[in-house]
Amino acid sequence: MTTIAILGSGAVARALTGRLREAGHELIVGSRAPREDASVPVVGLREAAGSAEVVINAMPGPVSVEVLTGLAAELAGKVLVDVANATESDSRGFAAGLLYPGGSLAEEIQRALPEVRVVKTLNTLHESIMAQPDRPAHPPTAFLSGNDADAKKAVGGLLADLGWAAEWIIDLGGVETARVPEAFMLMVGDLVRALGPVPFGMAIAR
Numbered sequence: 401m402t403t404i405a406i407l408g409s410g411a412v413a414r415a416l417t418g419r420l421r422e423a424g425h426e427l428i429v430g431s432r433a434p435r436e437d438a439s440v441p442v443v444g445l446r447e448a449a450g451s452a453e454v455v456i457n458a459m460p461g462p463v464s465v466e467v468l469t470g471l472a473a474e475l476a477g478k479v480l481v482d483v484a485n486a487t488e489s490d491s492r493g494f495a496a497g498l499l500y501p502g503g504s505l506a507e508e509i510q511r512a513l514p515e516v517r518v519v520k521t522l523n524t525l526h527e528s529i530m531a532q533p534d535r536p537a538h539p540p541t542a543f544l545s546g547n548d549a550d551a552k553k554a555v556g557g558l559l560a561d562l563g564w565a566a567e568w569i570i571d572l573g574g575v576e577t578a579r580v581p582e583a584f585m586l587m588v589g590d591l592v593r594a595l596g597p598v599p600f601g602m603a604i605a606r
Contacts, residue, residue: 494589
């Protein structure tokens with residue numbers, strides 16, 4: 401059993417907590433608005449980060465680096481799973497530009513927190529597919545980007561707990577390989593206009 405903190409209490413946190421609890425992990429949600437009336441403990445961000453072995457960044461991408469940097473002491477030495485995307489939004493709320501062009505949110509987090517083992521994954525999927533990868537008609541792909549091999553192995557184990565088959569997971573390499581998966585968000589608005597508001601994710605056909 402692993403104690404996992406999810407920083408952020410929105411749709412991504414709700415999608416991940418149930419399946420991870422079913423797999424036997426202890427879940428804590430970190431929020432700026434802690435509350436006691438939740439099935440999973442919702443505590444402050446600092447308490448959540450300090451209590452867990454693995455931390456999932458499910459906060460909005462634009463605030464992630466600033467907030468996580470403030471939690472450097474609590475995060476030191478831990479695996480940080482980054483599932484967020486840092487983009488500028490258009491009038492409809494779709495991504496219109498990258499906040500870190502020529503780079504990625506994952507790289508910025510790793511640069512700001514060199515003692516943290518950052519692994520980027522699940523950011524090319526609608527949150528409803530993250531813990532139900534068998535939901536689409538065709539299997540999606542979960543990418544792994546990070547500098548620490550052991551951290552990526554641990555995250556691969558969590559993906560298996562979420563229902564991901566090994567052949568649906570691709571290790572791209574170091575954290576710099578998160579750039580293209582993060583840029584996938586620039587297609588999402590056009591895809592929604594073409595397909596309608598159906599959950600989808602990126603997949604590699606081979």
